[in-house]
Amino acid sequence: MGESILLVNLVIALLAGLVGAIIAVRLGQSIILGFIVAGIFIGPFTPGIKGDLAIVEALAEIGIILLLFAIGVQFSLSDLLRAGRVAVLGSTTQVLLTLGLGYGIGILLGWGSLEALFFGAVLSNSSSTVLSKVLGERGEMDSPHGKLALAWSTVQDLGTIILIVVLSALATESDTLLLDLAIEVGLAGLFLLLLVPIGLKLLPWLFERVEGLRNREVFVLMVAVVALGLAYSASFFGLSLALGAFVVGVVVSESDLSHQILADVLPLRDIFAGLFFVSVGMLVVPMFVLRNWPLLLLAIVLMMLVKGSISALIAWLLGTPTRTAVLTGVIIAQCAEFSFLLAQVGSDLGVVSPSVFSLMLGASAASIVLLPALYQGALPVAGFFHARRPAFAHDAADPDPVDDSALLRNHAVVCGYGRVGAVIGTVLRHRFAFLVIEEDVRVVTQLREQDIPVIRGSAAIPAVLERAHLDRARVLVVALPDPVVTRQVVDGARRMNPRLRIIVRTHSETERQWLLRRGVDTVVLGEWELALEMGLHALRGFGVSALEAETIVQRLRGKPDLESIGDSMTMTARSVRTSPTAETSAAQKLEDKSASAADDELVTRRLHNGVRLVRTPRSANDRRDHPGPDQPGGAAGTGA
Structure with missing residues (x-):
């Protein structure tokens, strides 16, 4: 019992x-x-x-x-x-x-x-x-x-x-x-x-x-x-x-x-x-x-x-x-x-x-x-x-001067130097001048030891953005994980330079749509890019050529809402097999090589040095040219 x-x-x-x-x-x-x-x-x-x-x-x-x-x-x-x-x-x-x-x-x-x-x-x-x-x-x-x-x-x-x-x-x-x-x-x-x-x-x-x-x-x-x-x-x-x-x-x-x-x-x-x-x-x-x-x-x-x-x-x-x-x-x-x-x-x-x-x-x-x-x-x-009480905040800009002579024209500004920002800095460092805005004092110290120009403070505060001289900058990269701060940075930067090319990371499709409506040029949806890269390798695992796999991925890149993906893949596969594109012509010139060697060359071109830059553009009707600061009518350029 x-x-x-x-x-x-x-x-x-x-x-x-x-x-x-x-x-x-x-x-x-x-x-x-x-x-x-x-x-x-x-x-x-x-x-x-x-x-x-x-x-x-x-x-x-x-x-x-x-x-x-x-x-x-x-x-x-x-x-x-x-x-x-x-x-x-x-x-x-x-x-x-x-x-x-x-x-x-x-x-x-x-x-x-x-x-x-x-x-x-x-x-x-x-x-x-x-x-x-x-x-x-x-x-x-x-x-x-x-x-x-x-x-x-x-x-x-x-x-x-x-x-x-x-x-x-x-x-x-x-x-x-x-x-x-x-x-x-x-x-x-x-x-x-x-x-x-x-x-x-x-x-x-x-x-x-x-x-x-x-x-x-x-x-x-x-x-x-x-x-x-x-x-x-x-x-x-x-x-x-x-x-x-x-x-x-x-x-x-x-x-x-x-x-x-x-x-x-x-x-x-x-x-x-x-x-x-x-x-x-x-x-x-x-x-x-x-x-x-x-x-x-x-x-x-x-x-x-x-x-x-x-x-x-x-x-x-x-x-x-x-x-x-x-x-x-x-x-x-x-x-x-x-x-x-x-x-x-x-x-x-x-x-x-x-x-x-x-x-x-x-x-x-x-x-x-x-x-x-x-x-x-x-x-x-x-x-x-x-944003409105920097006098009481630890995130106000520090008083250390920035070396204007090296950076203050045609430069890039990277907001946030964590894992994402550090990779972007590595990509830019050997060819282009850039400046970092970072809050973490430890990261700021490390950057100064590497002779990388840095402003300590929050990019959401207008006074900090102004010190980065966005009016003469070419590209702004916002690599911050906080979506609210990112919005503040985007709005502040766009007010300072309406023609600045802005690149932003996000983890949300809703946030991506908001950023595009606010005039951000490039929005990288992290999980989507990861999924596309893994999908590309999955296609390669089934013997799909590098060209066809890359074309499929490129067609899907602008559809992170997953709508019409099946139709896109069907259309892409059909067009790759029937349309004499520039890349297929280039691939045909490699007929003397084995098919795998040709595919490897295409993959190598795309993944050179392990770095690939991707972007989600706005609609064609909403695109605009970005003349450099030395060109008539422009204050920012197209970016690298």
Whole structure:
């Protein structure tokens, strides 16, 4: 009978979680929110079908272990070091400030010290899952604020593990608190010391032997045994299962098979972590939340507006450009999985009451729902501070002079010198004069060491663009990942020089259309160009000649909306076989060579030195000549 009760509760929890997840996805919300709402509906404080909380929580403990194990496998010390000073110092400062703020508010509300500390800990954390979803849907994961927010959240995750250890020790209420805390830290160190040789020597050897069996089921079972078994072994050292799972994951991450291990554990993690979030929802007292909506509103304001403002201010004080600082603060103004875990730990330890627990979860869930709207509303605010208040921004132009004698006529201006901008600079450097506009002080320093003229500042600020002398420039290349800043640069540049040739990168077809309407000459849609290049190689793999494959690609280049591609390919194939084009005539002159040699010559011409410049032109009726600055009636030339 016990087995049937276990099965019934498992089915109830999974079914409720499935329904909640489907509804959340259909509404464009985080799946975590769906799990929590599902838990509320089957919880003991809501009428209707009820699950056994004790049984669901027991199953959910597996989810906690797998969740922390997966986070540990994904954790990378090198990534943490690459996060840089702003992310490490900024995130640490923000966590401490919001922890103290939450504690102070809790004490004012009459809560116990530990309960107030847990409230502050919940407030201090942010979810990388939620911010990745919001930024990913907008194509801004590679933007400056996207990279900083993700690094910021990574540091927070590490801080959460430390908070769990410290708060758990504080909850013991021992007279020898510092000694107990030191013992717990020492035991964690001993566990790690014993685990390191196992993780670096024994586990890789075992995983390689099991992987050599070429049986995925055995490998998945091995991963589950390692994750659950070693996490459980942490309890012999007085550590929590969650902390043990994280440490095991960090050690396993050093294995060459860590990516395969992560891929195999994720399906298990998703199922059992879903049970964990359902169990969290079952603990919520919905009537308390409804009756105490002013407290809920206060928690939401603290969690979103106050924490977001603190984070933005810290990032700005650490030298981050104003717009990046504002958007970083906004995107991390939410709480999710680790906040729920902290609240659950407090509840399990008996220091967080059901009412405060419900308040924490209600505010966290609301932050997930409200974040997209808050972020959308913050965009014009960030743009205002960025473009209209340069006196208060770190992104104003630096005072260092630019060598005008080398650049100030017929030159190119490259906005942004990241991966894309650096390649463009390499293409231009040996034949044409160019100047770079860049915000990152490290990149600026490197460019000056290479004797490349550079202006430090944001190209979205008119004063910075003016220093680049666009009125006498020939080409402007905007290689910035942020679409909003790109629009500001395009508008400012076009006002300064209506005949300037402008080349822009984008990741969105909607953005491409907007840029073309604003008079941009060339818009490169990154994913589309990548797809075309891969398609060309796929055609070559079927024996299609280089000429025919290139002609097909060229016809498709102006159709990133995927319309009429089939007709275009049919027409292209027919025209290539029947029309005596200049290129076919050239190819016919190579008849003495083998067909493959002729194809290789065409490919070599197109891919000389690994560089290929492509563009999406505006319609023929909207094209115009671009005379050089020395020609009558012109201030900018056609570009190279």
